[in-house]
Amino acid sequence: MHVVLAGGGTAGHIEPALALADALRRQDPSVGITALGTERGLETRLVPERGYELGLIPAVPLPRKPTPELITVPGRLRGTIKAAEEILLRTKADCVVGFGGYVALPGYLAAKRLGVPIIVHEANARPGLANKIGSRYAHAVAVSTPDSKLRGARYVGIPLRRSISTLDRAAVRPEARAAFGLDPNLPTLLVSGGSQGARRLNETIQAVAATLQRSGIQILHAVGPKNELPRVDNMPGMPPYVPVPYVDRMDLAYAAADMMLCRAGAMTVAELSAVGLPAAYVPLPIGNGEQRLNAQPVVKAGGGLLVDDAELTPEWVLSEVLPVLSDPHRLYEMSRAAGEFGRRDADDLLVAMVYEAIAAHRNR
Incomplete structure (x- = not known):
């Protein structure tokens, strides 16, 4: 055959x-x-x-x-x-x-x-x-x-990929957080704009990172291999902000995270739903609007948030994403909803x- x-x-x-x-x-x-x-x-x-x-x-x-x-x-x-x-x-x-x-x-x-x-x-x-x-x-x-x-x-x-479809996030989490230099117990936000990064996502998270850290949130940020890494000043006792050029083991990144801020490509939505990782989706504002359509079903099911690119601001992250990361029950419910939607x-x-x-x- x-x-x-x-x-x-x-x-x-x-x-x-x-x-x-x-x-x-x-x-x-x-x-x-x-x-x-x-x-x-x-x-x-x-x-x-x-x-x-x-x-x-x-x-x-x-x-x-x-x-x-x-x-x-x-x-x-x-x-x-x-x-x-x-x-x-x-x-x-x-x-x-x-x-x-x-x-x-x-x-x-x-x-x-x-x-x-x-x-x-x-x-x-x-x-x-x-x-x-x-x-x-x-x-x-x-x-x-x-x-x-x-x-x-x-x-x-x-x-x-089998590394994604067979991923047990909870079982791999200790290894994943250690691999990225993250605290084993703190709420974790993963940020990525895809293989090339995304300027608006990068600028927004850099502007709000210190406030998130002071609120008890640690951040793993894939800025994109073509973008300059931001200067980091992680104060002793503060949750870490870990910027990296790219992540070649997305299974570990998904396992380390409690929530993701990302674009809404079809593969991204499918992977996050399959592993039960809730996300704040920021559709790329090009093409025929397919990225928004990709994210809408899982968001409607309760497995994520959706915001237009032009509306993604530090204020939006603090008013919409931070409350989710600070509420273990809400994180659990969104994770469950994403996982039930995913295949x-x-x-x-x-x-x-x-x-x-x-x-x-x-x-x-």
């Missing part, structure tokens, strides 16, 4: 694909796996690092909204679809699983031409163009939110869908 994964470009597309690849190999180590990608995507590093084959196709970015440029896409896609077809034929692909983005659409169209069954996975609450098109031809559609508008969608969540088994559910699609195709 050979499965082709189509979801390159960004980590939000690649990580779920790799989590599925890992789950497929856990079930059957002999499964062949090839990931489609382009020379300029993150997949050129991430896929080989995880031990999987990468099949390169030309990049044809898709407009986020209908524009005159959309008219030129079909012509530019022809060569990319042909390259994807060659990979499907060479690998004798039994199924194509797409995760959206500009790598997915050529994979879907090549699979349709060759009669290879398609599964679409949509991580965002608002589906992108590639998955809207792919869902028309798919054997099955898997989504990350229970109220998706995609036709025939099945709610499974987002496939996660840890999306990878296994998606594996089952792959096998179902292949079996149905063979039994036609």
Whole structure:
């Protein structure tokens, strides 16, 4: 059996694909796996690092909204679809699983031409163009939110790294806090704007850090590798403020934290919900508003707070986040709500869908 994964470009597309690849190999180590990608995507590093084959196709970015440029896409896609077809034929692909983005659409169209069954996975609450098109031809559609508008969608969540999906935060907490130089017992706020950091989050938390510390809150702050670390003056007896360039063990960071201040990318929301970590979500104010839509369901369920980027101020943190961190019962209830909303088994559910699609195709 050979499965082709189509979801390159960004980590939000690649990580779920790799989590599925890992789950497929856990079930059957002999499964062949090839990931489609382009020379300029993150997949050129991430896929080989995880031990999987990468099949390169030309990049044809898709407009986020209908524009005159959309008219030129079909012509530019022809060569990319042909390259994807060659990979499907060479690998004798039994199924194509797409995760959206500009790598997915050529994979879907090549699979349709060759009669290879398609599964679409949509991580965002608002589906992108590639998955809207792919869902028309798919054997099955898997989504990350229970109220998706995609036709025939099945709610499974987002496939996660095993270090996250199997994380027991309470059991790992002593080790995690020691690893970051944090007090083992104090309420802990984790702050991160993603791999690149986020200026507004960084500036806001730096402005309010001393007040939080005086209120008994310690802070672990991933500022982003391209940003300068702030000067820290941790007074003796004060809860520590620990800024770091980045965190490469997010499982430990999640275990160390009681609450997180972060953006609302689909992977972030899925990971925090799965491990039961409440968050104050600050949607990135770009695109089609999908980050706000990503966070709304878990916030509605009681597992987080939601604030617009323009409204994130030191005053908001003190009036909304500090009371949560200072109230163990409220933290417990928000953690429980986030955990009940989250899904840890999306990878296994998606594996089952792959096998179902292949079996149905063979039994036609």
